[in-house]
Amino acid sequence: MARRPASADIGILDIVGVGFGPSNLAVAIAAKEHNEKVSPDAALRVSFLERQCRFGWHRGMLLEGATMQVSYLKDLVTLRDPASDFSFLTFLHRQGRLVDFINHKTMFPLRQEFHDYLEWAAGRLDDVVDYDLRVVDLRPVLVDGEIALIDVVAVRGDTGETVVRRARNVVIAAGLEPNLPPGIDLSERVWHNHDLLHRVANLPPAVRDRFVVVGAGQSAAEVTEFLHTRYPAAQVVAVFARYGYSPADNSAFANQIFDPSAVDDFYDSPPAVKEMLSTYHRSTNYSVVDIDLIDELYRRVYQEKVHGRERLRLLRASRLTDLRRLDDGIVADVEFLPTGQRESIEADVIVYATGYRSRDTRTVLGTMAGHCRRDETGRPLLGRDYRLATETPAQAGVYVLGATEHSHGISSTLLSNVAVRAGELVRSVTERRAATAAAGGGDPALATDHDLEADLDGGLDGELDALASR
Numbered sequence: 001m002a003r004r005p006a007s008a009d010i011g012i013l014d015i016v017g018v019g020f021g022p023s024n025l026a027v028a029i030a031a032k033e034h035n036e037k038v039s040p041d042a043a044l045r046v047s048f049l050e051r052q053c054r055f056g057w058h059r060g061m062l063l064e065g066a067t068m069q070v071s072y073l074k075d076l077v078t079l080r081d082p083a084s085d086f087s088f089l090t091f092l093h094r095q096g097r098l099v100d101f102i103n104h105k106t107m108f109p110l111r112q113e114f115h116d117y118l119e120w121a122a123g124r125l126d127d128v129v130d131y132d133l134r135v136v137d138l139r140p141v142l143v144d145g146e147i148a149l150i151d152v153v154a155v156r157g158d159t160g161e162t163v164v165r166r167a168r169n170v171v172i173a174a175g176l177e178p179n180l181p182p183g184i185d186l187s188e189r190v191w192h193n194h195d196l197l198h199r200v201a202n203l204p205p206a207v208r209d210r211f212v213v214v215g216a217g218q219s220a221a222e223v224t225e226f227l228h229t230r231y232p233a234a235q236v237v238a239v240f241a242r243y244g245y246s247p248a249d250n251s252a253f254a255n256q257i258f259d260p261s262a263v264d265d266f267y268d269s270p271p272a273v274k275e276m277l278s279t280y281h282r283s284t285n286y287s288v289v290d291i292d293l294i295d296e297l298y299r300r301v302y303q304e305k306v307h308g309r310e311r312l313r314l315l316r317a318s319r320l321t322d323l324r325r326l327d328d329g330i331v332a333d334v335e336f337l338p339t340g341q342r343e344s345i346e347a348d349v350i351v352y353a354t355g356y357r358s359r360d361t362r363t364v365l366g367t368m369a370g371h372c373r374r375d376e377t378g379r380p381l382l383g384r385d386y387r388l389a390t391e392t393p394a395q396a397g398v399y400v401l402g403a404t405e406h407s408h409g410i411s412s413t414l415l416s417n418v419a420v421r422a423g424e425l426v427r428s429v430t431e432r433r434a435a436t437a438a439a440g441g442g443d444p445a446l447a448t449d450h451d452l453e454a455d456l457d458g459g460l461d462g463e464l465d466a467l468a469s470r
Helices: 022-035 088-095 098-104 111-123 193-201 218-230 254-258 260-268 271-280 291-307 361-371 418-438 444-457 460-468
Strands: 015-018 046-050 129-131 133-143 146-156 162-167 169-172 176-178 190-192 210-214 235-239 312-315 318-326 329-336 341-347 349-352 356-358 397-400
Touching (some): 015 162, 133 361, 146 361, 169 361, 193 349, 218 291, 235 318, 291 312, 329 349, 397 418
Parallel strands (some): 169 397, 210 235, 235 312
Antiparallel strands (some): 176 356
């Protein structure tokens, strides 16, 4: 695909998206389908910038046989528009597998198949996305003391070229990053599960005998099962603070916490109620495991006891207290919490399956961060439409997707509401634009097009060299 212009000749965009994972992919689809229903003058001009070199979603955990934990009906579009041709069912039909999938009698497709669906959808939107671009700053464009537009500044990974998109609205969907205990650094011997398959593919033959997996959630259980199966001669030790793996609560009533209407309820709740609801329903998503996988791991542990060769060990109610490097491996010191007894375990590799956290929006906001409001704990203040509140008067909007669990509830980082959320965001952008036009507001693009050219011809590129090297 040919690269689009880096500067002013692309013009002013209605939406520039930071990141192109499922959240912004759903926004791109919603914008495309909006444009198909309106006149060319009312169409949204959009562009998305993605740091990866191609589309990818948790590629390191596309384990063979692993299934989704969410219904295929919670795809990129169905809850917003069941008639959309970007649905998972349309994908299956195009692949010639719709009847086979129906006969499979499941609501939960293979994770690999759902990734293929996302990749198929992203491929249909190649004209609005640029890959290998890392956003380093959002620069407000001030007109008469008001933030009229925002310059999204990015650096191209392979060339170091500075790319600027000028936007009326920016949508930050920067995704998740691995969560590691304090003081833990990744290395050839210490992994996080997010890149498990890439690590395993490059594992030397001599380093396949001893693994330690840290964590008690779905990913940790999947990694434990995967390593135990893939390396039939290896010892796999699972370490977690719980007494045993806890099953996920996927019962019908509990799952209503992921309903679109639950976002309204959560957003309108006082802080104490938000905390209460988050605590009550953590068992739907955090540090829990599908019951079928729990049963399978227990079956293996018991079967090995019967045969007298226990290569799958579960160190429950335990924590890893220290790691010590060896020339040919690593030593994990593990404490059994009820008694304080310690055991040292030699391993080839330690895998931390300790979850993810939302990326700090301040690292993407850059200059714009100084104009945004925060609550007493330092978290961003957002409207119900996911738009950041600003201290400075603003006609331009910055929307945040993903890092909003504190304000919009437990589904914020999940697929459950991705379709509905995208529709809400596009509607917010179009309604704000219509309101500005109805009020007789001038188009800020007319006052600032030449400024973008001047910035790029002047010192902006040099000024960004330091940002790009952070």
